[in-house]
Amino acid sequence: MKRYTYYTLIILSLIITSCSSDYFDVNKSVTQPTSLSLAPQYRIQGAIENTFACAQYRGIREVLGVVQYGSQNVGGYYSECWNTYLTTGSYFLWQNAYVYSLPNTADLIYLGKQYNAPNYVAVGEILRAYIFGMTTDQYxxxxxDDTYDSESGMNITPKFETQKEAYQKIFDLLDDAIVKLDENSDIDLNAEGGDIFYQGDVTKWKALAYSLKARYLNHLSKKTSGDMAYDAQAIISACENGINSNSDNALKSFSGGEAVNQNQPFSIPDGYGSSRFDYFSDFFVNLLKNSLNLSTAYQDPRLALIVPEAVNGGYHGVVTGRGLAGESGDDFSIGYGGFYTSPDSPMYMMTYSEVKFIEAEAKYRSGDQAGAYADYKTGIQADMEKVGVATNDITAYLQMIDDNIGVANFGLSQIMVQKYISNMLRAETWVDMRRMDYSADIYPGLKRPENVNTDIFPGDDDWIMAMMYEYNEEDRNYENMPDNDPYVRLTTPVWWDTTKE
Structure with a gap:
């Protein structure tokens, strides 16, 4: 009876396209969903939107407190202090990735093959690589290979693969997508208006594939040997072929309308419940108050565009993990209403500014200080233009960099601080913080949240390193999954965060 229940739930979950907080995790379907009777042009929009609304949203939601973009109004909140749900396997990126997002990409690939449309196969592969990347980076x-593939029977006890193997699959998917985007297709990508990224422009899709390849190659910064050793030149080459303007940013737009799905997930439109973080964090706000880390603070012009002013005046964040602690919420900057957190705010997958910061890091690590500095400044300008900073304010900020930092005093901290700001509400930031060992030398002012679970994280230098697999996966597939003890899972670095081959 238990296995029959799984089959029934899986079939239902693959037919619907919306996300749910219920757990329907699966790896292969016993039958093909009815949506496979549709041509691929009718499935591309759903594949893109599910990647955002299910996987990307859930991928950043529970790590907001880890990367300290936002804070809750109560102290000891579970995701900020790494306890309760996170230590009992109730963190649901796994469900959203394997139930809702990945099956849509599998169907798009399958249908692209059936209808002689390699461009749709390529889009499915790009989205699939992205979801695999975000999932393996957290777990x-x-x-x-044992995920749902639109053709095979269901396997509820799938084999796990190492993160290194997962990364090889990601690179294979992206490389194949780049090739397929050059092939002739019988159906235009935007035949039914479903390509909400690039309106059928395969050149821009190819640039996105290269950009994602640069991102995942850059994650290997601690690998000094072996077949996946860090390769700065490969990263630079991928960036040069990647997104090269803000007009090519991969983003999901929202209208801010009456329906829930018309609103940016981190906004709080009237009548739709609450935001996923109550206030901007003290760390993030203070960083923007002096993002150049100068002895005399120089306020970042993005501050007033991203962070709402407190009711009682000024810009003030809540210390992550502390909550309001008896203070008035009117004294702090509320967590919605700015550039990233309004009902009609866009949600970004990949941006021109991130590509330039990746390129800057690669050039810096390869010894090209001048090239890295130029890319760093280009990334800042791109991000400021993205959020709407006035041209004269951008010019003044870049001049401050030249006058106070310059090529000679420029380093990794400057790159990572600016990348942190520009990657607001993207799970990629957690990758960066772990690669940088949560260093306050890299991120000035960074401290662990207050009220951290000291049972698992006793020392001041102990930070969360990975997420636990969800409890239902453990219930039925414990023989195949890695050790899910919270004392092991939450504290053990993932593969790319170590020097081992």
């Missing part, structure tokens, strides 16, 4: 070892 480590994941299910790759």
């Amino acid at each position: 480590g070892d994941i299910v790759v």
